[in-house]
């Protein structure tokens with residue numbers, strides 16, 4: 001009986017709750033500050049993001065529930081990273097590395113990919129824009145360059161008019177997004193088609209992983225891209241478009 005009690009005490013010491021980890025880390029980083037009330041919540045986020053805030057003696061931490069099952073040393077590393085961030089301090093490199101190594105684990109990456117796929121809503125504007133209809137454009141290019149055989153992914157205009165990301169293909173959601181900067185008067189159709197074609201080639205030639213190397217635009221990809229109508233003209237027009245809007 002006595003022994004059992006002792007064992008329970010030891011277990012309690014051994015297994016800190018997540019709140020206890022945050023309290024201990026807080027005391028390490030801010031030994032002279034009064035310890036706030038600590039609440040840690042695991043939330044259904046579409047990624048591994050976490051948030052921390054300190055308001056009137058209450059420290060609230062929101063962590064992605066994908067990290068709920070992470071081992072204590074990882075919770076501890078994240079606690080250091082978040083509390084350091086709160087006080088604008090730089091966490092130790094070894095702590096950052098510990099957390100990053102965990103996120104890079106194949107099983108963790110796989111979980112995050114699946115969660116992103118299931119939860120991440122892709123907020124997009126209707127593919128039928130004011131000036132260009134992306135579905136029409138896709139089908140036209142599909143017929144011309146892919147014998148009409150490419151299955152149409154979800155298509156849409158970006159919510160924010162990005163000047164740097166003109167287009168992208170997201171394999172998690174199977175969606176091609178084009179910047180809404182293009183859906184405007186005076187934009188040459190050729191460049192919109194060229195960017196759409198480029199993103200379609202990403203579907204045709206998926207990213208290759210060779211060991212640690214990641215090859216996005218392979219030789220095959222580039223050769224295929226050169227088959228585009230008025231390739232040189234399109235490239236020049238796109239370059240001019242980007243420079244004019246810088």
Ligand SMILES: [Zn+2]
Pocket residue numbers: 198202216217
């Ligand atoms: Zn690309």
